[in-house]
Amino acid sequence: MTRRRTLPAAATALVALLLALSGCSLTAFTDFGVVDESGSGQYSDGEVYTEDDEDLGVVQVYTVEPDASLSPTGDETTESVWDMFVRIATPEVAVSVIRDFRVGDSDSSDLGAYVRQTDDPARWTLVVNLADGADQDVLLPTMIHEYAHILSLSPGQTDPAAWSCDTLQLDEGCAEPDSALWGFDQEFWARYGSDAPDPGNADADLAYEFYLDHEEDFVSDYAATNVVEDFAESFMTFVLEPEPDDDTVIAQKLLFFWDRPEYVEIRDHVRAEFGL
Numbered sequence: 001m002t003r004r005r006t007l008p009a010a011a012t013a014l015v016a017l018l019l020a021l022s023g024c025s026l027t028a029f030t031d032f033g034v035v036d037e038s039g040s041g042q043y044s045d046g047e048v049y050t051e052d053d054e055d056l057g058v059v060q061v062y063t064v065e066p067d068a069s070l071s072p073t074g075d076e077t078t079e080s081v082w083d084m085f086v087r088i089a090t091p092e093v094a095v096s097v098i099r100d101f102r103v104g105d106s107d108s109s110d111l112g113a114y115v116r117q118t119d120d121p122a123r124w125t126l127v128v129n130l131a132d133g134a135d136q137d138v139l140l141p142t143m144i145h146e147y148a149h150i151l152s153l154s155p156g157q158t159d160p161a162a163w164s165c166d167t168l169q170l171d172e173g174c175a176e177p178d179s180a181l182w183g184f185d186q187e188f189w190a191r192y193g194s195d196a197p198d199p200g201n202a203d204a205d206l207a208y209e210f211y212l213d214h215e216e217d218f219v220s221d222y223a224a225t226n227v228v229e230d231f232a233e234s235f236m237t238f239v240l241e242p243e244p245d246d247d248t249v250i251a252q253k254l255l256f257f258w259d260r261p262e263y264v265e266i267r268d269h270v271r272a273e274f275g276l
Contacts, residue, residue: 056111097154102125102128106129109129121160128143158175159173184230185199187252188217201226207225
């Protein structure tokens with residue numbers, strides 16, 4: 001399943017923290033080991049491969065090299081967009097979690113970006129619509145949102161081998177009992193019972209109806225799609241906005257992240273990196 005968003009040089013300790021949250025190597029918390037470099041060098045002739053994409057038409061495909069560069073080298077916009085993700089995640093984490101980077105350019109699509117797991121659950125494909133690639137005010141929130149999916153759905157936060165679970169049943173496996181996503185679900189989504197869209201919901205009309213019934217609970221209408229998107233949209237808002245001082249449901253969702261030092265460190269890193 002793709003995890004998407006539609007449009008409306010770090011310290012070692014931080015790198016280890018981000019890798020641990022992303023389910024990747026470098027720390028004792030990981031489930032997967034060495035970065036897979038099997039795709040490295042496949043573009044030695046400089047040719048940019050293209051593939052069909054359901055949302056964006058045709059996308060260009062780039063391999064992420066061990067030094068966090070793209071192979072082949074992209075044009076100025078492609079490189080700038082990729083650099084933004086690398087700055088958010090840090091180069092070490094970007095190499096560990098992203099296997100390939102794909103870009104399309106579709107003004108007719110409302111898709112901003114999406115991530116999907118590869119055959120290795122710890123590695124992801126990141127796909128970005130370059131239609132708004134030059135607009136940091138649009139792109140930065142989108143990239144933070146997609147990074148939240150990687151943080152919350154990678155091994156360590158989910159069990160990819162489990163398909164019968166007492167927590168959340170996801171395309172990525174079962175949410176771990178101590179995962180941030182399961183905690184978020186229990187604190188903010190359990191209250192809705194059977195009225196809530198299920199974790200795999202992709203029906204925009206259903207989501208919007210749910211949003212209209214609970215508008216005061218969500219940072220955006222897209223957040224009402226399902227708990228996974230709500231987590232990502234709330235994390236994005238947590239990173240970009242000041243700490244709340246009220247007691248609304250939205251404020252409680254942001255404070256959910258403020259109460260977790262590992263997420264505060266990520267917020268501090270991103271805000272320092274982009275001068276926020």
